[in-house]
Structures are given as C-alpha cells and as structure tokens.
Amino acid sequence: MENKILIVCAGDKSKFYVALTILKFLINKNKNKDKYVVVVLDKNKKILSFLKAKKIKFIANNFKFFFENVEKNQFDWLLNIWGPKIYKENFLKKFKSNLNLHPSYLPYARGKDPYFWSIYYQYPIGVSIHKMDSKIDHGKIFLRKKINLKFPFTAGEVFNRTLKSVRNEFIKNWDKIRNKRIKPKKIKLKNKLVHKRVDLIKRNFVDLNLSKNNIIRKFVLSCLGQDFSFLKMQIRLNKNIYDLKLNLNKTKKKIW
DSSP, X not given: OOOEEEEEEOOOSSSSOHHHHHHHHHHHTOTTOOEEEEEETTOOHHHHHHHHHHTOEEEOSOHHHHHHTOOTTSOSEEEEOSOOOOOOHHHHTTSSEEXXXXXXXXXXXXXXXXXXXXXXXXXXXXXXXXXXXXXTTOSOEEEEEXXXXXXXXXXXXXXXXXXXXXXXXXXXHHHHHHTTSSOOBOOOOOOOOEEOHHHHHHHHOOOTTSGGGHHHHHHHHHHHHTOBTTBOEEEEETTEEEEEOOOOOOOSSOOO
C-alpha cells in the first residue's frame, strides 16, 4: 500500500551526503510506489538538482507558510532525514508517524553538536533513529547502534563515522520501520542534558590573556615547553597515559 510521505532535509558537510543518498534510495527504489513531497531547508544544489531531474515536488521557500498549511492526515509519514528544524506537538500530530535521524547514541548527546559533547562527556558513540515528540531528540526509539572508536579520537572522526552509520542504518531498516516490523520503543531517560550551539561557542574560544584562564595558559605553555626530541608532555586519562603534542596555527579571526 502506497504512503504519502513528507521529507524534510538539508545538506551536510560530510562526504557521505546523508539526505541526498537517502533521497536517491527512497525515490529510485520506490517499490511501494510511495508519493513524496520534499522540503529542502537550505536550498542545497545537489538535492534540488536531483529532485528536479526526478520530477519530485519540492519546497525550497516559504517554509513557514507550507508547514502551517499541512492538513491532518495529508501525509502518512514525516521523515526528518537531515536538518535542524524542531517541530511542535500539534504539527507532529498531523502525521500517522514520523522519524528523525540523530548522530548520537540517544539519550546521550541530545541537541546540537553531539560530536563534541560525546567526547567532552565521554558518552557512548553511536547513532539513533527515533520518533519525534515535543522534546528535542526525546521520543521513542526505532533503533540505536553503538560505534566503537579507539581512544583518542577527534570530533571530526565521530562526525564522519556517525553520519555514515546513520545514513546506512536508515537505508538498511527503512522498509522494516515503514511496514511496522520495527516498532518504536521507549528508552528510559538516564541523561536529560540537551545541548545548544551556544554551549559549544562558550568553549570554543579561550582568551589566555585573562587571569581567570591562567591555569589553561600554564598548561598550554608547558605543552610547548616540553616539546623536543627527548622530552614530551604526557597526561593520564582514566587508566591510560598519553603523549601530548600541541599545534598552534596563527589565524586572522575567531570562528564565532
């Protein structure tokens, strides 16, 4: 039985093209003859070119007007396959079901920038496909998958591994989710932190000229001062000891 499906998406900064790859999977292998309407939040050129070539109806402007005029049961599914939009409960109730892709092992690292917070708080690394409710990255979970990374690793590595994984998990499991062979389950919420971009920005720039940052200043200078052939800075984290090398590259401006 065909479904009417509203897809909301945007591009990403990885080489895995999460939304575009999923769109190609859904549209090119549409054995159920589902009907799609796609909202492209960032006017991504690759996504728009693909949709135009396939003659799929899409919205790339006036999102607020479109969302306000979606009628109850106009669509069977709402798929949020990559994008920052947060939906209100009364909007979600217009759909028979919905899902969201999130690049963390929920309920850990809810909200923005899970790659940073997964390292900062030493959360389990992973991905989740979940049903949306009125809270951010909070609803019942269709599936989760842990990713094993050997420490030390960077947020860039987490970013790449999680985007690739969440894309592949959707493609592998969408038919089972669509046909209710995988049903969403409630996961006990042990971690209630929801992270915002402003929380990352506060940690992104450290002014070592300020007296309040004197401990960090001494640590940075110690790293530089012990970086030569027969001596290096070392740290202990948990049960392991690591050699530490610090690279400073002069720049013209702050990121934020």
